[in-house]
Amino acid sequence: MRTPVLVVSGFLGSGKTTLVRSILKQSQRDGIRTAVISNEFGALGIDEALLTAGMPGPDAIVELAGGCVCCQLSDALVDTLVMLHERVNPDRIVIETSGVALPFETQLHLYRPAVRDWIGDEACVVVVDATGSAVASFSDPNGATANETFDQQVQCADLLILSKVDLVDPSPMQARVQALAPETPVMNAVFGDLPVDVLFPRAPGDQPRAPRKRPITPHAHTHEEFVSTEIVVPPGLSPDEVEARLLGLDALRVKGFVLTSAGPRVVQGVGRRIELVEPGDLVIRPGLVGRVVAIRRTGGTHRH
Ligand SMILES: [Zn+2]
Numbered sequence: 001m002r003t004p005v006l007v008v009s010g011f012l013g014s015g016k017t018t019l020v021r022s023i024l025k026q027s028q029r030d031g032i033r034t035a036v037i038s039n040e041f042g043a044l045g046i047d048e049a050l051l052t053a054g055m056p057g058p059d060a061i062v063e064l065a066g067g068c069v070c071c072q073l074s075d076a077l078v079d080t081l082v083m084l085h086e087r088v089n090p091d092r093i094v095i096e097t098s099g100v101a102l103p104f105e106t107q108l109h110l111y112r113p114a115v116r117d118w119i120g121d122e123a124c125v126v127v128v129d130a131t132g133s134a135v136a137s138f139s140d141p142n143g144a145t146a147n148e149t150f151d152q153q154v155q156c157a158d159l160l161i162l163s164k165v166d167l168v169d170p171s172p173m174q175a176r177v178q179a180l181a182p183e184t185p186v187m188n189a190v191f192g193d194l195p196v197d198v199l200f201p202r203a204p205g206d207q208p209r210a211p212r213k214r215p216i217t218p219h220a221h222t223h224e225e226f227v228s229t230e231i232v233v234p235p236g237l238s239p240d241e242v243e244a245r246l247l248g249l250d251a252l253r254v255k256g257f258v259l260t261s262a263g264p265r266v267v268q269g270v271g272r273r274i275e276l277v278e279p280g281d282l283v284i285r286p287g288l289v290g291r292v293v294a295i296r297r298t299g300g301t302h303r304h
Contacts, residue, residue: 002120002282003085005093006199007106009153010127011146012040012099013134015163015192019127020096022192023199027092030196035060035090037080039069039098060088068098070105077106081115092200099138100149104156121255121268121275125199126157127189128177130170151180158270159252160186161194183272185252187297195226197295201253204230204291225298226252233290235259239276242267246274249294256292257284267292 006023010016020036027034038061062080067073077095084090097106103124109115110122129135138146154160154177162170162177165188174186187194231249233242239260246254246269254269258276264284265276 002118003090003093004120004200005081005095005110005122007095007097007103007122007124008127009097009101009103009106009124009157010099010161011129011134011138011150011153013137014099014127014129015134015161015189016040016096016127018163018192019125019161019189019194020094020192022194023094023196026196032092032200033060033088033090034092034094035062035084035088036094036096037062037064037069037077037084038096039064039073039101040096060084060090068101069095070097070101070103070109074105074109077109078112078114081110081119085115085118099134100144102149102152102156121270123158123199123253123270124156125159125161126153127161127163128154128173130162130165130173130188131168132173154180154184157181157184158273159198160184161189162186163189163192166190185271187252197228198226198252201228201255201293201295203255203288204257204293205285205288226295227298228293228295231256231292231294233258233292235290236261238262239265242276243274246292246294247272249296251294251296253295254292257288257290258292259289264289 008016008020024034064073064076064080069077084093095106097103103126107122107124110119135146135150160177160181162173170188177186233245237260239262242258242260246267252271254267254274256267258265258267260276264279266279266282268275268277
């Protein structure tokens with residue numbers, strides 16, 4: 001199977017490091033080998049405990065310093081992805097960009113010839129500090145204003161995550177980002193505690209996750225509830241009809257396999273971006289065709 005890649009972007013101090021740490025902890029719990037390429041390593045502060053059981057080892061946490069992965073260091077980013085694939089072959093890869101990076105530019109490098117054949121679905125989440133203090137403290141060496149960079153990051157996100165929603169009323173920042181990106185789902189997070197399935201959804205037929213053994217963080221708080229359901233898509237619809245049907249689910253993520261009037265397609269969707277990709281050399285097991293997993297909000301919150 002191909003390796004899914006998640007780009008985590010947002011200003012320095014927005015809470016993206018906390019999110020990456022939460023992804024690593026959940027991966028460790030689930031026995032999933034997750035590699036991280038960090039463009040802001042100093043802030044990440046990975047502790048040794050995360051590099052032991054269930055983790056692919058220190059080689060799989062790579063720092064790229066001295067520039068930005070979306071531009072100056074884009075060749076280094078691709079070289080690092082190739083190195084990880086050849087030496088570590090992780091189950092998943094997280095790219096934490098610098099605060100000034102444009103996530104869409106970063107995503108484009110995932111389609112370069114050296115990596116496009118083994119990278120699976122890719123998605124970009126942008127973490128936004130609900131308190132606004134990360135925006136206020138922003139400085140870009142290239143002279144862009146904080147608001148320009150903020151707007152661009154928000155507008156190219158597949159999913160937006162509002163962090164620190166326990167510290168302030170998040171509704172002003174929520175209104176600001178929804179005005180910039182009306183179609184993009186906005187999720188609330190406290191301490192990066194978002195179910196990892198929303199960020200790395202499983203496809204039909206994938207092994208279910210190991211049961212959760214302990215809480216991810218000791219903090220008592222609420223977060224949104226999500227539900228994962230499997231949808232049956234009948235064969236023979238046109239790719240456009242399938243896309244319209246999946247958009248109608250209003251899901252955060254969709255992932256699966258369908259047989260369209262144009263042939264078999266791998267479905268991968270994040271927010272309003274739904275892609276139907278020809279399977280290429282991927283062999284789809286017959287029992288999986290027509291099955292799509294959708295992750296949606298329940299509308300409720302969950303307290304723990
Ligand atoms: Zn850049």
